[in-house]
């Protein structure tokens with residue numbers, strides 16, 4: 001399937017889920033071994049996503065030496081994985097569990113090792129099972145975006161989607 005990120009003209013109605021964390025509070029880990037958020041993931045990103053106001057979230061990530069791509073700067077794939085985590089957690093603000101269908105990243109500036117990335121994301125729209133999410137990343141010493149991302153996530157029935165992989169899903173808290 002070939003897709004582009006293109007917002008629907010009209011979004012389905014969206015509401016913040018009553019059990020979504022309060023603004024400033026973190027989303028619970030969904031799996032200890034998740035590459036994005038798991039505390040026990042070997043070589044994981046260890047990203048914590050926090051609820052914001054409305055349909056927004058925030059997150060931070062320290063850019064460590066092992067994330068290196070070009071000399072002194074982050075690898076594009078590591079940044080993409082971080083966006084996937086932040087964007088993919090954001091639909092939980094409306095109570096919708098998803099998997100990534102389509103993810104686009106614009107790399108705007110080199111991101112130095114040793115810096116801290118600050119992410120802001122928002123659910124922009126929902127259309128049937130598709131959830132459209134956008135995010136921007138900035139460094140702590142500037143308001144200028146260093147990267148942006150847009151993604152289409154697809155709502156899933158967690159139990160059915162992961163049924164074949166149930167053993168490894170048994171630690172999941174989603």
Ligand SMILES: CCCCCCCC(=O)SCCNC(=O)CCNC(=O)[C@H](O)C(C)(C)COP(=O)(O)OP(=O)(O)OC[C@H]1O[C@@H](n2cnc3c(N)ncnc32)[C@H](O)[C@@H]1OP(=O)(O)O
Nearest residue numbers: 001003030084085088089099100101102128129130152154
């Ligand atoms: C807290 C959690 C944080 C997690 C962050 C990390 C998230 C991840 O990385 S998830 C892992 C990576 N993603 C995956 O493994 C997904 C693999 N793909 C799949 O399982 C399936 O293709 C899946 C579930 C996405 C869609 O399959 P299926 O359920 O059959 O959907 P289907 O009925 O074809 O389509 C439903 C709708 O989604 C749309 N859609 C399906 N696939 C895509 C896609 N790749 N891109 C855009 N839209 C898509 C369809 O066009 C359709 O839209 P419409 O309502 O307009 O007709």
